[in-house]
Amino acid sequence: MKVASWREIAKAMDRVNVVLEVVDSRDPWTTRSRKLEEMAKKRGKNIIVAINKSDLVPREILEQWVRIFDEEDLKAAYVSARERLGTMRLRRFIKREAPELPAKVLIAGFPKVGKSSIINVLKGRSSASTSPVPGNPGYTRHFQLYRIDRNLYILDSPGILPVEGGPLEMAIRGYPPEELKNPVEVAVSLLERALRSNPGIVKRTYGIEETDPIEILEQLAEKRGWRFKDGEPNVEEAARQVIRDYHRYKLIFYVTPKDLGLI
Numbered sequence: 001m002k003v004a005s006w007r008e009i010a011k012a013m014d015r016v017n018v019v020l021e022v023v024d025s026r027d028p029w030t031t032r033s034r035k036l037e038e039m040a041k042k043r044g045k046n047i048i049v050a051i052n053k054s055d056l057v058p059r060e061i062l063e064q065w066v067r068i069f070d071e072e073d074l075k076a077a078y079v080s081a082r083e084r085l086g087t088m089r090l091r092r093f094i095k096r097e098a099p100e101l102p103a104k105v106l107i108a109g110f111p112k113v114g115k116s117s118i119i120n121v122l123k124g125r126s127s128a129s130t131s132p133v134p135g136n137p138g139y140t141r142h143f144q145l146y147r148i149d150r151n152l153y154i155l156d157s158p159g160i161l162p163v164e165g166g167p168l169e170m171a172i173r174g175y176p177p178e179e180l181k182n183p184v185e186v187a188v189s190l191l192e193r194a195l196r197s198n199p200g201i202v203k204r205t206y207g208i209e210e211t212d213p214i215e216i217l218e219q220l221a222e223k224r225g226w227r228f229k230d231g232e233p234n235v236e237e238a239a240r241q242v243i244r245d246y247h248r249y250k251l252i253f254y255v256t257p258k259d260l261g262l263i
């Protein structure tokens with residue numbers, strides 16, 4: 001996973017007039033980056049929030065998120081890059097919100113929010129013929145501006161934001177579970193959220209009836225035969241599995257604005 005530095009992001013930002021911040025519908029609040037938003041504001045760049053993976057969350061919740069972002073003066077639209085839902089609307093939205101045409105767009109966000117998928121759908125059928133714009137000053141191999149149509153150019157390389165925050169935030173922001181120092185603590189929080197959001201989820205995903213997160217991890221380790229050397233269930237491996245399953249959409253749940261006390 002190649003992560004850009006904030007300096008690189010800033011440099012890329014200087015070449016565009018729109019920043020498309022991609023967040024994950026399952027938890028838009030944690031996957032947004034206030035730092036990115038501030039950088040964009042300071043540079044006078046328009047920001048559009050693409051709430052991606054909308055196929056995983058009910059529409060009414062997505063509508064709530066759009067309104068919440070709106071209250072923060074951020075234009076937002078939900079899309080599913082995977083199902084190609086809302087992507088034509090997103091194209092039109094970007095052009096409408098650009099300060100001038102062509103819209104030149106940097107797509108940025110934390111790892112795995114779907115930046116590359118969105119770039120691909122925005123390119124659409126024209127992708128075969130897209131090519132770097134010659135004479136675009138200062139562009140490098142890493143940040144090439146591609147012409148999608150007369151009014152829409154995008155930087156071909158997404159800005160991958162460095163993953164920062166507390167352990168739970170880092171996990172939700174796509175940090176690999178293998179590299180987390182305390183996966184158990186993170187998995188416990190994730191399971192608490194999952195059970196709150198979708199009480200039947202643990203039973204459906206793992207066939208485990210338990211509702212206490214630690215017990216769930218123990219039973220998962222037992223079921224899979226993961227043990228520490230002393231024979232105890234290896235809850236750390238189970239915890240990493242739970243985080244992986246969140247990343248891979250096997251453990252599906254989402255956070256609502258209400259859960260976070262935002263409405």
Ligand SMILES: Nc1nc2c(ncn2[C@@H]2O[C@H](COP(=O)(O)OP(=O)(O)O)[C@@H](O)[C@H]2O)c(=O)[nH]1
Pocket residue numbers: 052053054055056079080081082083109110111112113114115116117118158249
């Ligand atoms: N369910 C769902 N998965 C998506 C969507 N967009 C991307 N993904 C998946 O999310 C993962 C990361 O996508 P990718 O575009 O590589 O994210 P990036 O790291 O931000 O560039 C992949 O497994 C995609 O298939 C979406 O709209 N819905």
Ligand SMILES: [Mg+2]
Pocket residue numbers: 115116117158
């Ligand atoms: Mg990518």
